[in-house]
Amino acid sequence: MAKKTLKRTRVDDSSSDSSEEETVNFDDMSLAQLKEALRDSQLKKNQAEKKMRQALGDITNTSDEENKRRKSKSKGNDAKRRKKRRRVGVRVRDDDSEAEKEGESGSEDGTGSGSEESHTDSDDDARDVVADVASLGRRFVMIKGLWINKSALKKEIDETYDAKKRFDSKQGIVQGQLRDLFDILPNHLDGKTRQKGWFRRAFLNGMSSQRSNTSTRVRRGAGDSIFKCSSADLLSPASRRQFREEIGWHELGDGESGEGDARARGEYASLDVPLLHQGGSKEYDIHTCFLNPVLMRLFAAIVRGPNAAAAMREAEDKGTDTASIAVPVTDNMERIHQISCTEPGAIAAASVLAIWGKSTDIKLQARGDHTNIDYEGRFNEYLEILTTGLHKKSPSILHVFAEWDRILFPDAEDSYAEPGRNHGRKKSDGFSRAMEALAAEEASLEGEGEIWPPSPNKVLSAGSG
Known part of the structure; x- marks a missing residue:
């Protein structure tokens, strides 16, 4: 009778390419052992087929360990790319400055040699400045003008400008708008800053945002x-x-x-x-x-x-x-x-x-x-x-x-109709009465020949008596 054998493939879990075969002699096995061997063989076969399907279905066709290494490397590169985009996108710079475009660190990937903390602080400061300029644009819409000629953000101040002739020409209108802008420009943003590209974008975005909010409020809100x-x-x-x-x-x-x-x-x-x-x-x-x-x-x-x-x-x-x-x-x-x-x-x-x-x-x-x-x-x-x-x-x-x-603005300190109408601040009735009482007391002391104001020693001696 021919000898019956069964080849079983043993798969090593550590690698999809590692396997070896062993031969099982059926003649030396009992019926129970034979069934157990067949089940074991089928299980091994199923596991091998499953692993093969997974490998074929994975477009990288790599092992789990290699996938982990690739994912880890990819995350690191993404972080570098995000850092670079943040640095370029937030930095307040003049569009015409090549040095600023490339970054001050001199590093190709834009990561620089400074600490992440100092870089973040710089970004926050830049965002604050941009937000200030956008807020300036919103304020301009509310009290100075709904629109502005874009050239007003680039022009130099014309010292020969006459406010009374503002509307005689387009140039006069632009110069008038430029002075309206200077009226609300804070000290930390000088005249040269307004000529930079980032300033123009932030300012015009602020104006556009305020016009949109205003139009919604006027009709709907x-x-x-x-x-x-x-x-x-x-x-x-x-x-x-x-x-x-x-x-x-x-x-x-x-x-x-x-x-x-x-x-x-x-x-x-x-x-x-x-x-x-x-x-x-x-x-x-x-x-x-x-x-x-x-x-x-x-x-x-x-x-x-x-x-x-x-x-x-x-x-x-x-x-x-x-x-x-x-x-x-x-x-x-x-x-x-x-x-x-x-x-x-x-x-x-x-x-x-x-x-x-x-x-x-x-x-x-x-x-x-x-x-x-x-x-x-x-x-x-x-x-x-x-x-x-x-x-x-x-x-x-x-x-x-x-x-x-x-x-x-009933309590306004100033007014175009009456400049300095409240002399710097509105006086309360109590304040006025207090000042009148002080004046009366002064007159009384002067009438009695008292020295005004009394010396500190005299005040102390009067208190001790």
């Missing part, structure tokens, strides 16, 4: 309180069309042509706008223009939040003086950006935003997408009227600033 209408009325261009006469629309006669939607039949006036006038005059009135309470509620909503506009509306409905409305105790844009009095740019911006808010235009941009209103041109026109009135000390314009400050 506080529109019902600002305009005293329902939120549904401001929801779509179709629903806002009902306000077009309020924002200056008027029909044109035969042969006339205008700009805006339905250009052949009408146009939007820039100053014959009821929404700008206290009392809603349809024609420009020097005594009431820029005094519509809508404009003040809108500005309050921007710098103090929607609740401020709602409180002002409620006070007006009750016949209460809105100047008594308290400033919210929480942080707001007014406190963050230290807005302390009414600026010409704030009034001009509020006027433009009020018109845009009730227009059929969708986006807040320099020219209306539906009405074709030149909002940037309107802003400059309103600003010119206000600043010219200030230069000439026009009573009507001074009254505009005085009324805005009376309602919005």
